[in-house]
Amino acid sequence: MDLSQIRISPFSSKDAIHNFRCGESDIDRWVSKAPKWSEQNKARLFLAHGQGNSKAMGFYSLSFSSEDRNKLAGKRDRQMWGSGVPLIYLQYLAVQRTCQNCGLGKMLLVDSLRRAHLVSKHVAFYGVGLRSLNDRTTALYSKYGFAVAPDEDKFPLMILPIWSINDLFEGRT
Numbered sequence: 001m002d003l004s005q006i007r008i009s010p011f012s013s014k015d016a017i018h019n020f021r022c023g024e025s026d027i028d029r030w031v032s033k034a035p036k037w038s039e040q041n042k043a044r045l046f047l048a049h050g051q052g053n054s055k056a057m058g059f060y061s062l063s064f065s066s067e068d069r070n071k072l073a074g075k076r077d078r079q080m081w082g083s084g085v086p087l088i089y090l091q092y093l094a095v096q097r098t099c100q101n102c103g104l105g106k107m108l109l110v111d112s113l114r115r116a117h118l119v120s121k122h123v124a125f126y127g128v129g130l131r132s133l134n135d136r137t138t139a140l141y142s143k144y145g146f147a148v149a150p151d152e153d154k155f156p157l158m159i160l161p162i163w164s165i166n167d168l169f170e171g172r173t
């Protein structure tokens with residue numbers, strides 16, 4: 001797959017996600033209802049597609065969430081925040097089965113973080129959160145600096161603070 005030919009655009013048509021299959025039936029079911037989530041303002045979806053072809057090869061979805069401050073790793077951060085810690089929540093990230101293992105998942109993840117970075121210039125929040133599905137996805141997110149929150153077990157909450165995202169896009173790594 002030539003990733004330079006892939007575009008990532010906001011969800012705009014039901015046809016684009018028709019028959020999307022990533023191998024996780026919960027995710028496939030969820031994305032089939034994308035028009036509803038968009039209309040209800042519950043999530044914003046962004047689709048990866050080829051140039052001149054709107055069919056989704058992958059997608060991610062973003063919303064806001066609030067977590068307990070005990071989920072923050074650092075003592076100083078826990079002291080700084082009140083009861084609800086605002087996060088941009090990467091609710092789902094998935095790649096069409098036939099397009100997996102070609103780098104598209106990583107491309108979508110970086111794009112979602114770039115979008116969070118942009119939002120942070122306008123609205124303040126602590127960082128990006130997500131729930132990891134399995135050990136391989138935990139390894140993938142860890143590579144980008146996400147850390148598993150304290151006292152998490154199955155589908156662990158992972159958090160990447162905004163300063164790490166700034167470092168990623170402002171060349172301070």
Ligand SMILES: CC(C)(COP(=O)(O)OP(=O)(O)OC[C@H]1O[C@@H](n2cnc3c(N)ncnc32)[C@H](O)[C@@H]1OP(=O)(O)O)[C@@H](O)C(=O)NCCC(=O)NCCS
Nearest residue numbers: 022093094095100101102103104105106132133136137140
């Ligand atoms: C996880 C997923 C988004 C990765 O996308 P991808 O385009 O296949 O992955 P990429 O080629 O960009 O990157 C590969 C990395 O993703 C991870 N990965 C690849 N396939 C995976 C799979 N089936 N399940 C979990 N992680 C996977 C690996 O950590 C891999 O890193 P490595 O190359 O160092 O081993 C994709 O496999 C998928 O949609 N899986 C089903 C849905 C899902 O699990 N979503 C994540 C919810 S937390």
